[in-house]
């Protein structure tokens with residue numbers, strides 16, 4: 115059976131940064147890229163808020179740069195999905211793609227979180243062409259335009275107020291007759307002039323064409339009436355789900371399913387297992403914070419192996 119010192123799961127900014135640090139520390143990390151090589155950033159167009167890229171860079175290009183940086187120090191990066199893992203004793207027993215078995219002395223979990231989508235074919239069609247699940251990443255491209263945000267939680271309210279500072283008008287599409295967000299966030303929404311809250315509305319179809327991307331949305335109210343809004347951006351804020359299926363019952367998770375870490379560290383409830391990036395972070399979810407936490411996980415892991 116193959117034996118590795120550090121096994122990294124996930125190929126977003128957290129996983130790749132952990133690979134850079136652990137390979138520079140001569141720990142010969144092996145990284146498995148998971149279902150979406152490059153992570154969520156590969157679904158974004160332009161990244162303009164990652165330090166070091168004054169002109170901005172496309173998400174996929176940035177991830178390729180970080181991957182190359184890890185490769186330069188010898189990180190062994192492979193395509194594959196960890197399908198089974200046993201954390202009950204060390205070294206951990208890991209199965210890749212249902213067949214390849216590995217013993218890992220330590221594990222860095224950077225499997226990320228996936229934004230939830232409504233599941234409409236038209237929404238999938240315009241993903242990256244007006245449909246986005248990250249206002250902080252993509253809001254800037256809709257300056258002075260009209261956009262919509264779907265959701266009634268804290269994220270939706272936060273994204274709506276953020277977009278309202280850039281856009282001409284923001285529709286907040288809420289399926290219930292009330293917002294689930296905290297009172298403070300609700301007040302911020304109601305006190306922002308250019309946000310119109312459309313309670314009891316669901317999206318039937320995202321409208322658009324190949325040339326312009328998104329141009330509108332067809333909405334249906336619970337009383338059955340339909341209306342079309344003209345928008346250039348359609349933002350989903352209906353929650354994320356952390357990618358933890360393979361660890362269920364083995365690692366402590368919070369009530370939303372995110373991996374619990376000790377204080378500001380990356381240490382999980384199992385000694386030798388470290389978590390980084392969105393899989394343990396329901397709040398910040400930025401490329402730069404994920405990269406930072408990948409560094410923390412690598413340093414925690416190095417200390418653990420050299421103790």
Ligand code: NDP
Pocket residue numbers: 231232264265266267268269270272288289290293294351352353354396397
């Ligand atoms: P939430 O799960 O809190 O809210 C999701 C929202 O999306 C709900 O309003 C829900 O509606 C709606 N929704 C879900 N599915 C659909 C659907 N298919 N169609 C239409 N609407 C849908 O997720 P958040 O991401 O907002 O928040 C996650 C956690 O992070 C929360 O605990 C939140 O408090 C926290 N958070 C805190 C922040 C802060 O403190 N600044 C900022 C952001 C998040 P319904 O209500 O009908 O179920």
